[in-house]
Amino acid sequence: MTEIQTLHILNKSPEHPRFARCLSIAGPADTILLIENGVLGLSTASASASGKVLALEPDMAARGIVSQSGTVETVDYDAMVALTARAQQVISW
Amino acid sequence: MSTLIVIDQPPYGSWAGREALDMAFSLAAFDQPVSLLFCGAGVNWLRKGQEPGTIRQKSVEKNLAAAPIFGVEALLADGDDCKRYGLEAEQLLDGVTLVQADSQLFTNYSHTAFAG
Amino acid sequence: MPERNNEGFLEDAWAWTPEVAEVIAAEDAIELSENHWEIIEFLREFYKQHEVSPPSNRLFVKAVKEAFGEEKGNSIYLMQLFPGTPAKTACRIAGLPRPTNCL
């Protein structure tokens, strides 16, 4: 399993200033996990982040967001816990 | 183990920044190294000459001036965001260091938190 | 005597006078000396400058240390002057609002 420098938990919609700030700050060794309203920015985030982008499946399903096959890795809460344990640092935006 | 507390919301219209300041003060109370970063609309915390008496709130300018006394290590502000809000260096409170809030900056801290 | 709450703190910090301080201190069996006044005046000035009183005992000690050095900025010295919880006792005598016990 590869190291994660920082796990960014991003729950803001793409309109929120913190969304863009999070994307600009996440480095290549970081992972961004989109949860809650954050999943609405799936396409934006996947396109502009230098690190890896994941999304929380229950929050996607709730909002009727379907991932285009293979474009984004979806995770459940179990995997979210594992990610927070793997990352050196966790930042919630 | 140094902590960065981020204030990205403007003062007076929202309470989150005040609660962030309390977080920084409490870390300082327990001798934990802590710095504050002002970015986005949060840089408006740093403008000199605030007079919130008319809206019956305490001055965040005055509250913030207690930070160095309590042992908060640094008051950092994103230079680009200051520019966006028309804040020149001489309009900023004393003791503010201009930085670039980029990934580099965040890696200097073992813990980064917002108040809400 | 200006209005006070159930723990003896003034409702209005600006209603404070040195005479009020004497009365409140006497309730705690404290006779105010030069050393007490130094801290009381410091606290009132701090409150004027920052619109908050030091939010915890530890930060009270830190603020005193910053102003007067190690010799006075330590909890033993402040405890001798203001028994109990020094920040609380000192704020009460200095007429400052009751701390929220936040920290």
Add this chain to the structure above:
Amino acid sequence: MQDSTPFSFTLVITGAPYSSQAPQSALSFAAAAIKAGHRVDRVFLYGDGVQLASALASPPSDEPQWPREWSTFLEEHGIPGVACIASALRRGLVDEGEQKRYELPASNLRAPFTIAGLGEWVEGRMSSSRTVYFHGSD
């Protein structure tokens, strides 16, 4: 693939129930953490998050009662739930002690939550392996 090393978590909730998703996300996270064999040391409610400790929240019967669900979870797993005193007092959330202290007409803190200072958060920060925040999304 689960990490086999047990971790300990301090969870901080700053978003209120019924105005944010934070308490729900935090509960799902906490349940998953325990299922994976990790420990949740403490849940700290800060800012608007203190509303989660209200004993008076009464949503319609066909909606989840998040304060009650959280209370049950904390009791089942013996996890301390702490609401920040400064946030709580400002927002009208008090236990019996504060009710007396401030001479208020009622108290409304839901067991097993307690009220304490930010020192609890600092303590959690220092002793848990991870501190994870759940904010509102406004």
